[in-house]
Amino acid sequence: CSASTQGTGDNGSPVHINHAPNFTDATNDGPKDPGATLTITATANDPDVTHSDTVKLVVCRTQGVSGTACDGGDADTWCTSSLAASNPSCGFTVPTPAAHGASSSYVYVFDSHNMAAGGAVQNTEEQFTINDVAPTVSAVEINSGATINVATGGEGPTGNVNIYATGTVTDNNGCADVASVTSSAYTTDVGAASCTATNNNTCIYNVSCSAADSCTLGTTRKYACTYN
Numbered sequence: 001c002s003a004s005t006q007g008t009g010d011n012g013s014p015v016h017i018n019h020a021p022n023f024t025d026a027t028n029d030g031p032k033d034p035g036a037t038l039t040i041t042a043t044a045n046d047p048d049v050t051h052s053d054t055v056k057l058v059v060c061r062t063q064g065v066s067g068t069a070c071d072g073g074d075a076d077t078w079c080t081s082s083l084a085a086s087n088p089s090c091g092f093t094v095p096t097p098a099a100h101g102a103s104s105s106y107v108y109v110f111d112s113h114n115m116a117a118g119g120a121v122q123n124t125e126e127q128f129t130i131n132d133v134a135p136t137v138s139a140v141e142i143n144s145g146a147t148i149n150v151a152t153g154g155e156g157p158t159g160n161v162n163i164y165a166t167g168t169v170t171d172n173n174g175c176a177d178v179a180s181v182t183s184s185a186y187t188t189d190v191g192a193a194s195c196t197a198t199n200n201n202t203c204i205y206n207v208s209c210s211a212a213d214s215c216t217l218g219t220t221r222k223y224a225c226t227y228n
Helices: none
Strands: 022-028 036-047 055-060 079-080 091-092 101-103 106-111 128-130 136-142 161-170 182-186 204-207 221-228
Touching: 036 055, 036 106, 055 091, 079 091, 161 182, 182 221, 204 221
Parallel strands: none
Antiparallel strands: 022 036, 036 091, 055 079, 055 106, 101 128, 136 161, 161 221, 182 204
């Protein structure tokens, strides 16, 4: 092309020279709890706006792409956006269980002709934060639901009976996140507020409990406690 107007207008070249999309930043709306949806947004656009070129965002679990997809396939992909005029975004569900703290993603932008963005942001880590969530306790059972008869004796010191309590502890940050489990037992006339020291008759306070089975689904474990 020799004329200054060559390549534009009705008399110009039919050739369209594609340019790499601009990609200057990536952000996320974390921190999030396990099981919540986290969204990552790219500050990106395509310089070939006169040709209606668009851009999309690809977010990988580990670094590296093959073509325009994460090189580990679906298992390596957090999310992929639709094509957008600018600032594409996509969301994914934070796994359960998921350890609290920083977690990694790797961000890539491509245009509608599958051309990768240039610049320093492409192929870099975008960290997001997973919250430390409180564990929950369920299915608490004392003495297997049976009547407690202190007259039977036999298991503990003279005049005492060992009573076993069990409960299920669930932590969506993972079973390993549970550092310790303690429990107290008290009669209803005393209540939790007044059970602050063991007296063997109406309050057994702050007893350490131990795991009674393996971790189920990575989040749930049964614990057992002994009250004397």
